[in-house]
Amino acid sequence: MVSIFDTAASEGDVTGRDLGRAVESLLAGWAERLAVPVEVWALPTREVPDDTARLAYRVLLDALGRVAGAREISVAMTTGRSLRLTVSCDGVPADDARADEGAAAATPLRAQVAAMRGVYSTGSGASDHMTITLELPLP
Numbered sequence: 001m002v003s004i005f006d007t008a009a010s011e012g013d014v015t016g017r018d019l020g021r022a023v024e025s026l027l028a029g030w031a032e033r034l035a036v037p038v039e040v041w042a043l044p045t046r047e048v049p050d051d052t053a054r055l056a057y058r059v060l061l062d063a064l065g066r067v068a069g070a071r072e073i074s075v076a077m078t079t080g081r082s083l084r085l086t087v088s089c090d091g092v093p094a095d096d097a098r099a100d101e102g103a104a105a106a107t108p109l110r111a112q113v114a115a116m117r118g119v120y121s122t123g124s125g126a127s128d129h130m131t132i133t134l135e136l137p138l139p
Helices: 019-034 050-066 094-106 108-115
Strands: 038-042 072-079 082-090 119-124 129-137
Touching: 019 038, 019 050, 019 072, 050 072, 050 082, 050 108, 050 129, 108 119
Parallel strands: 038 072
Antiparallel strands: 072 082, 082 129, 119 129
């Protein structure tokens, strides 16, 4: 199996100015290498602080790692009053999704997001659907 990190830019290379391009490149490479359809709904259109961009990119990497077995994935990352990321997927077995929720609760990313006054959540329904969301305030 191909690691998500094999298709990713170095986190240190991601800046607030090029976040949209970095995300677009990551998703294209990831979809191609893992043969998982990825529908991109939105990409960031404005510059954000570099630390916000790097954290959002790390959360996206984490989310893609959690949904790697999915049949379809959709991603939206927008910038307005806040940076919002939504990763939604179909095809993750319900038991795996629940296990991922527990794993997500222990991740250091949650502490980093909280330190920036943001919110990071993972949810799944009774079916094989999972949604991962991030919201980080912007100046």
